[in-house]
Amino acid sequence: MRGPRGTDAPASAYPGGYDAGNGHRPGLPEGRRPVEVLNPANPLWGSNGIAFGPDGRLYVAEFLGGRISALDLAGGGLDVVVPADGPVRSPDDLAFGADGSMYIADLVPGRVWRRGPGGEYTLVCEGMENPNGITCIGDRLFVNEMKMDGRLLELFPDGGEPVVLAEGLALGNAMQRGPDGCLYYPHMVTGQIWRLSPDGGVPEMVADRVDRPVAVRFDRGGVLHVLSLGPEGIVTRIDLHGTGSRTRITSGVVGLDNAAFDAENRMFVSSYASGGITEMSPDGRTRTIVPRGFDGPYGITIDLGGTVYAADHYRVAGPSAPLPVRPGSPVLPGPPGPPAPGSGHGEARGSEEGDVTSHLLAPFVHGIVADGELLHLTSQFGDVRTLDPGTGSLRTRVSGLRRPLGVAVGRDGSLVVAEAGGGRVLSVAADDTVTVLAEGLGCPTDVALDAAGRVYVSDERAGAVFRIEPDATTAVVTEGLAAPQGLTVQGDTLYTVETGRRGLRGISLTTGASWTEAEDLPVGTAPRTAASPTDAESELFSHGLPGLAPGFAGIAAAPDGSLVVSGNAEGTVLRLTPSGPR
Numbered sequence: 001m002r003g004p005r006g007t008d009a010p011a012s013a014y015p016g017g018y019d020a021g022n023g024h025r026p027g028l029p030e031g032r033r034p035v036e037v038l039n040p041a042n043p044l045w046g047s048n049g050i051a052f053g054p055d056g057r058l059y060v061a062e063f064l065g066g067r068i069s070a071l072d073l074a075g076g077g078l079d080v081v082v083p084a085d086g087p088v089r090s091p092d093d094l095a096f097g098a099d100g101s102m103y104i105a106d107l108v109p110g111r112v113w114r115r116g117p118g119g120e121y122t123l124v125c126e127g128m129e130n131p132n133g134i135t136c137i138g139d140r141l142f143v144n145e146m147k148m149d150g151r152l153l154e155l156f157p158d159g160g161e162p163v164v165l166a167e168g169l170a171l172g173n174a175m176q177r178g179p180d181g182c183l184y185y186p187h188m189v190t191g192q193i194w195r196l197s198p199d200g201g202v203p204e205m206v207a208d209r210v211d212r213p214v215a216v217r218f219d220r221g222g223v224l225h226v227l228s229l230g231p232e233g234i235v236t237r238i239d240l241h242g243t244g245s246r247t248r249i250t251s252g253v254v255g256l257d258n259a260a261f262d263a264e265n266r267m268f269v270s271s272y273a274s275g276g277i278t279e280m281s282p283d284g285r286t287r288t289i290v291p292r293g294f295d296g297p298y299g300i301t302i303d304l305g306g307t308v309y310a311a312d313h314y315r316v317a318g319p320s321a322p323l324p325v326r327p328g329s330p331v332l333p334g335p336p337g338p339p340a341p342g343s344g345h346g347e348a349r350g351s352e353e354g355d356v357t358s359h360l361l362a363p364f365v366h367g368i369v370a371d372g373e374l375l376h377l378t379s380q381f382g383d384v385r386t387l388d389p390g391t392g393s394l395r396t397r398v399s400g401l402r403r404p405l406g407v408a409v410g411r412d413g414s415l416v417v418a419e420a421g422g423g424r425v426l427s428v429a430a431d432d433t434v435t436v437l438a439e440g441l442g443c444p445t446d447v448a449l450d451a452a453g454r455v456y457v458s459d460e461r462a463g464a465v466f467r468i469e470p471d472a473t474t475a476v477v478t479e480g481l482a483a484p485q486g487l488t489v490q491g492d493t494l495y496t497v498e499t500g501r502r503g504l505r506g507i508s509l510t511t512g513a514s515w516t517e518a519e520d521l522p523v524g525t526a527p528r529t530a531a532s533p534t535d536a537e538s539e540l541f542s543h544g545l546p547g548l549a550p551g552f553a554g555i556a557a558a559p560d561g562s563l564v565v566s567g568n569a570e571g572t573v574l575r576l577t578p579s580g581p582r
Helices: 536-540
Strands: 035-037 050-052 058-062 067-071 078-082 091-096 102-106 111-115 121-125 131-137 140-145 148-155 163-170 183-187 192-196 204-207 213-218 224-228 234-238 246-250 256-261 267-271 277-280 286-290 300-302 308-311 313-319 348-353 356-371 374-379 384-388 393-398 404-409 415-419 424-428 434-438 444-449 455-459 464-468 474-478 484-490 493-498 503-508 514-518 555-557 563-567 572-576
Touching: 050 091, 050 256, 050 267, 058 091, 058 102, 067 091, 091 131, 102 131, 111 131, 131 183, 140 163, 163 183, 163 192, 183 213, 192 213, 213 256, 224 256, 234 256, 300 356, 300 555, 300 563, 308 356, 308 374, 356 384, 356 404, 356 415, 374 404, 393 424, 404 444, 415 444, 415 455, 424 444, 434 464, 455 484, 464 484, 474 503, 484 555, 484 563, 493 555, 493 563
Parallel strands: 444 484
Antiparallel strands: 035 572, 050 058, 058 067, 067 078, 091 102, 102 111, 111 121, 131 140, 140 148, 148 163, 183 192, 192 204, 213 224, 224 234, 234 246, 256 267, 267 277, 277 286, 300 308, 308 313, 313 356, 348 356, 356 374, 374 384, 384 393, 404 415, 415 424, 424 434, 444 455, 455 464, 464 474, 484 493, 493 503, 503 514, 555 563, 563 572
């Protein structure tokens, strides 16, 4: 099926998934909820390093997807060339050698791979710490590390010990050989651009006070382009080898990651925050080549005005169109506006991206719940934070938790949090005091409260949903589930997303009976093979920075009586409308 804007990317990246063009699945079994897809599937699971290959196609490293795809700009075809089930775990950047070999920086395992012209894989180096920026000069290979006090090294694919050319990088990233023959690379933390001879020597700073530099790229005329990782999509052009002038353009592409110039000097950029490939003109105008979308989504929530917010790993985002609301429902303010000056916690932004809107860049956000005019967020970093969309302020409530996921709001305004890595359910009071409601769970994933204020928790590892009693014990509500994750209560029915069976289960809170509400849903983790909940902790962090995270398919009850589910196996949001009396 031909995808958006002439690409051959399928409308669904998930086997048996939804036809995003039709927006529904035909042939609904009796008693099942009708399903509407609110946005097209994401063809790219984040787009990070990009480079033109010897065949003229644009190759895209998908860090979150664990694969590399190739885009034919002329014909529109998008093909997976390094699959997710191969030896490469988390490709972040790539480069091509003189013989056509592809070199891949595999960030979390700390490896660099060579994929030969015939498709064979060879391990070039292991034991690096967050290898990221990678480039070739002829048959020479250079890699830097994205960490504090990182290194820049020359590697030798045919054997030989790596040679350290520089140390002390403040988070290195995408680098390239300049017109003078030197290697140019960013210090992401300090906002500086440095250069170094490929034969070593003393590094030299060539630009300072550059906006959050994530990549340096030279166009065909030798002008340096520095990409910013912020929400505005800023690119700073510096004519280092000409007049020395500096100009800045704002593209609106949230979370730029990398760039490549074709033979006609057209600039193509990628986004770590939302995937896609975009052509960017010198004046900042953009043209979508591969559409952007969700990196997850993970947790999901709906405010009383019908706006859907999803925790999307790098940002808070949602479908651009709000859900319908019941007549007489109170309507809250729309998407967040600009941040409060000096808030220092990312930027709130209503950036339109076709069918998906970015509201806020938030590091590694996975859980989310609406609470009046506020949003509460959990982060892979171990934080629980509260966002005021009206002012853009983001306040940290708790830190140091082990992989907090689902979050709900109690009747007294306290937050209830599932601490998946700690096996606990916590309560966070208005004054940020933390109380343990339950502990000793396998992998508590999401939480929900009924009208009486009773707390329920899904345990992905135990395959069960529990009710937490006032004495901190747990009672089984239902068991025998396959990896239950998202959890919500609507009336006297509890719903959980059963990712192991790709379905939605309904559970009566009065009789205990359970049934299938929907099946064959695009939920789980795709395309990258997910670590088991037992092993997930080992990949969560990588040398002081977040690494890979297991998926989380959230669910929320909407004001109109429908349910909204994270279709995280294809990058969609699903709306399940009521099926009538059972």
